[in-house]
Amino acid sequence: MSTVFNFTFVPWFRSVAPYIHKLRGSTVVVGVAGEAIEAGKLPLIAQDLALIQSMGVHVVLVHGFRPQVNEQLRLKGHEAQYSHGMRITDSVALDCAQEAAGQLRYEIEAAFSQGLPNTPMAGATVRVMSGNFITARPVGLLDGVDFLHSGLVRKVDTEGIQRTLDMGALVLLSPFGFSPTGEAFNLTMEDVATSVAVALQADKLMFLTEVPGIRVETSDPASDIDTELPLADAKRLLAALPSATQPCDVAFYLQHCIRACEAGVERSHILPFAVDGALLLEIYTHDGIGTMVVDEKLESLREATIDDVSGIVAVIEPFEADGTLVKRSRTEIERDASCYTIIEHDGVIFGCAALYPYPEAKTGEMAALTVSPQVQSQGDGDRLLKRIEQRARAQGLKSIFVLTTRTMHWFIKRGFVATNADWLPEARQRQYNWNRKSQVLVKKLS
Secondary structure: OHHHHHHHHHHHHHHHHHHHHHHOOOEEEEEEOHHHHHOOOHHHHHHHHHHHHHOOOEEEEEEOOHHHHHHHHHHOOOOOOEEOOEEOEOHHHHHHHHHHHHHHHHHHHHHHHOOOOOOOOOOOOOOEEOOOOEEEEEOOEEOOEEOEOEEEEEEEOHHHHHHHHHOOOEEEEOOEEEOOOOOEEEOOHHHHHHHHHHHHOOOEEEEEEOOOOOEOOOOOOOOOEOOEEEHHHHHHHHHHOOOOOOOOOHHHHHHHHHHHHHOOOOEEEEEEOOOOOHHHHHHHOOOOOOEEEEOOOOEEEEEOOHHHHHHHHHHHHHHHHOOOOOOOOHHHHHHOHHHEEEEEEOOEEEEEEEEEEEHHHOEEEEEEEEEOHHHOOOOHHHHHHHHHHHHHHHOOOOEEEEEEOOOHHHHHHOOOEEEOHHHOOHHHHOOOOOOOOOEEEEEEOO
């Protein structure tokens, strides 16, 4: 049993470690919809946020309270009013909002103050601090509709929030703001979270919501979630959608994610609170679980440097172990680092290939073409091959060749032709392992 556990735990931990390292010291703004708290998810959310904070991430938590305010209004026999996707906050609704915010702040602080018993964070101390960090202004009149005490964020006390985060505290914000004259305004969680993320230039803005994310554009309503949406594509999608009036509308959270990315926040996420551990899955796994809007594709194809050697070793080691690749020493990889091209995603290397030129024969060997099993069948192998071909042409080479024992069909599909070992450049023939009996495949470069 322990052997099976080791085989599952060790690879998992190794896959998570780069994200833990990368996110240490970063700032994440998390907007939690009031529906998540109404659904009883607060204890698990608090547990996950405590875990994230314990790994060195600065956390700002902004809670919503739509259903809680509506419930207070219902108890008072007062109807909720909306227009343009925002609440019209009269004096009764403002009182209800203040009551709901006070109750929710109490519940959230209590959730973090219990030491999180019977959880992996038992005994952890999470200091939660709130304050008058938001200055607001009235929405005013829109198309003849007076929004009364509904407001928008005018200014964020960035210095005060940052100082609080630097003290090691989790910052808790309610969707309330005050004017310089002390007038209270009811804000939206989405506006507060986005404004704070922009003001802090946070590394991530994450909305934990009732929607699972943005679905891939198909006619099938059950299609897969689009886990990574470039900003340009997100803007085109938003332009084609009707204006959002309800939180379940696709455009409702997407518009805020776009606004954040356009203003310098690197990544904005839409996550389903119905999935246990959604925050952890999104932050610490490659594909995540919801939709991430990003200013540009996080996947980067570039030439390697000496600093990439450890990542290259980690990618190719499993394939060396099963005999797919010839074993290379770390010293050899360090010596030849400039020969490698890598694919990295969010700072983690997931694929590589090397080009060893033989200028006298006008050819070059493509070696160690490897793509991590986590991201195979996504076209990364083809992208690496194309880049190696480009590098070969730039060096004046007329062909490239590979030696393989298992993947010849993949190369043949991409224009390689089988030949015998006598074709190899003389210098490469001297290194050819006749016992391994690798097939030699050549591709002419146009």
